Amino acid sequence: MTTTDQGRTEKPRTLAEKVWESHTVRRGEGAEPDLLYIDLHLVHEVTSPQAFDGLRLAGRPVRRPDLTIATEDHNVPTVDIDLPIADPVSRTQVDTLRRNCAEFGVRLHPMGDAEQGIVHVIGPQLGLTQPGMTVVCGDSHTSTHGAFGAMAFGIGTSEVEHVLATQTLPLRPFKTMAITIDGELRPGVTAKDVILAVIAKIGTGGGQGYVLEYRGSAIEALSMEARMTICNMSIEAGARAGMIAPDEVTFEYLKGRPHAPSGADWDAAVANWRELRTDADADFDTEVRLDAAELTPFVTWGTNPGQGLPLHGRVPDPEQIADESERFAAEKALSYMDLEPGTPLREISVDTVFLGSCTNGRIEDLRSAAEVLRGHRVADGVRMLVVPGSMRVRKAAEAEGLDEVFTAAGAEWRQAGCSMCLGMNPDQLKPGERSASTSNRNFEGRQGKGGRTHLVSPLVAAATAVRGTLSSPEDLLSTAGAAPDTATAGNGAR
Ligand SMILES: CC(C)[C@H](C(=O)O)[C@@H](O)C(=O)O
Numbered sequence: 001m002t003t004t005d006q007g008r009t010e011k012p013r014t015l016a017e018k019v020w021e022s023h024t025v026r027r028g029e030g031a032e033p034d035l036l037y038i039d040l041h042l043v044h045e046v047t048s049p050q051a052f053d054g055l056r057l058a059g060r061p062v063r064r065p066d067l068t069i070a071t072e073d074h075n076v077p078t079v080d081i082d083l084p085i086a087d088p089v090s091r092t093q094v095d096t097l098r099r100n101c102a103e104f105g106v107r108l109h110p111m112g113d114a115e116q117g118i119v120h121v122i123g124p125q126l127g128l129t130q131p132g133m134t135v136v137c138g139d140s141h142t143s144t145h146g147a148f149g150a151m152a153f154g155i156g157t158s159e160v161e162h163v164l165a166t167q168t169l170p171l172r173p174f175k176t177m178a179i180t181i182d183g184e185l186r187p188g189v190t191a192k193d194v195i196l197a198v199i200a201k202i203g204t205g206g207g208q209g210y211v212l213e214y215r216g217s218a219i220e221a222l223s224m225e226a227r228m229t230i231c232n233m234s235i236e237a238g239a240r241a242g243m244i245a246p247d248e249v250t251f252e253y254l255k256g257r258p259h260a261p262s263g264a265d266w267d268a269a270v271a272n273w274r275e276l277r278t279d280a281d282a283d284f285d286t287e288v289r290l291d292a293a294e295l296t297p298f299v300t301w302g303t304n305p306g307q308g309l310p311l312h313g314r315v316p317d318p319e320q321i322a323d324e325s326e327r328f329a330a331e332k333a334l335s336y337m338d339l340e341p342g343t344p345l346r347e348i349s350v351d352t353v354f355l356g357s358c359t360n361g362r363i364e365d366l367r368s369a370a371e372v373l374r375g376h377r378v379a380d381g382v383r384m385l386v387v388p389g390s391m392r393v394r395k396a397a398e399a400e401g402l403d404e405v406f407t408a409a410g411a412e413w414r415q416a417g418c419s420m421c422l423g424m425n426p427d428q429l430k431p432g433e434r435s436a437s438t439s440n441r442n443f444e445g446r447q448g449k450g451g452r453t454h455l456v457s458p459l460v461a462a463a464t465a466v467r468g469t470l471s472s473p474e475d476l477l478s479t480a481g482a483a484p485d486t487a488t489a490g491n492g493a494r
């Protein structure tokens, strides 16, 4: 218990509880949900059409267009963006978003705009996502924004309508889980490897009903980009949200961004943000611990993000899996993935490498992959797509000459969007094709019907592109060409 200035004793609280309580407009009685105020509502073309239709039918306006921002990301092509979108469904969805935003007065960043990009990349880079906020979007990977100490979660289309109309959301409190990762990550081990290892440990349902708080010295040592990679994939462990307490790294990232507070407001905001930490004696419903020093590059072999192993491992043998449902899932996954038990993961060859998505499409991800590729060529028969998460990321990468590193290596340099993260736009795998992908889901057909996906970090993606089989930058040391310095490369270390 802590004693306040007024002499009252307060129950120690977690970061999640602090943000929740400061946004409770009305506390639910008994089984009733609480009513939460929403500070930022992000909108994209896929989950918003019916929500706007609902408003139109009810004759209601958007209550806070100033707290609402829209972008085109899922359906956009990443080449020839000045041409009309060829696919009729995608074109209708994008046109509908444009009409809705014009009618309801919502700011929209359309294809080709300097601020367009994946919804979870543009919020943070504009400084819209800030510590202590409640952030929602009709998109499961909204958990990304929790990296700033915000309570950020995905909502369904009817909830999108509710937030558009009222700027509030009825919700039952989440349970809390601490994921404490202490120690130092080894060179070449990144945030992506950390979160894949977390999901493999707690399972794709392990986080169900929880908000996860990542903490410990390994988390504190991460850049904002790396923290976003981790929070992004909380949803793949079944969690509602993921959070990291804001600190100097957070403030440094936000300072000077277009929507970050400035002048005296900045100082006041930082003073408030410093309070956003879990109290020392607060209780979590569950706690999980990992030792950072034990982690190695991690890749998935199956068809859910929990089916992953260290890259030095082998494709598992379902017969040796004791749990019946896990054994069945592994058999099914191996048949879809066309993999033989016992095959060294490093011997799996790919046709495509995808570097991008809201998990790993930020400037640091591109930088670290370019560092590995420099002086190498993408292997014969492999195509590599490099898709910046936003137009801002694209521009920043070009200013550093990263685009030239990618194209010189034989990779394709694209416009911003979700791209091959999911099959809603022209960037897709063909049936039977196999990819190493820096995205977040390896479900059957996710990157195109019949496509097979291995989730990897940007470093593993780049090394795999060069060797043509799942590889880490270390493997390139024995290949001709410049040896990358894996100790400094990577979304992982600051
Ligand atoms: C299309 C959208 C609703 C979906 C999501 O909610 O996550 C997409 O972004 C995804 O990654 O599968």
Ligand code: SF4
Residues within 6 Å of the ligand: 073, 074, 118, 119, 120, 139, 141, 357, 358, 359, 417, 418, 421, 422, 439, 440
């Ligand atoms: S990049 Fe992928 S995960 Fe992220 S919002 Fe787009 S489709 Fe969803």
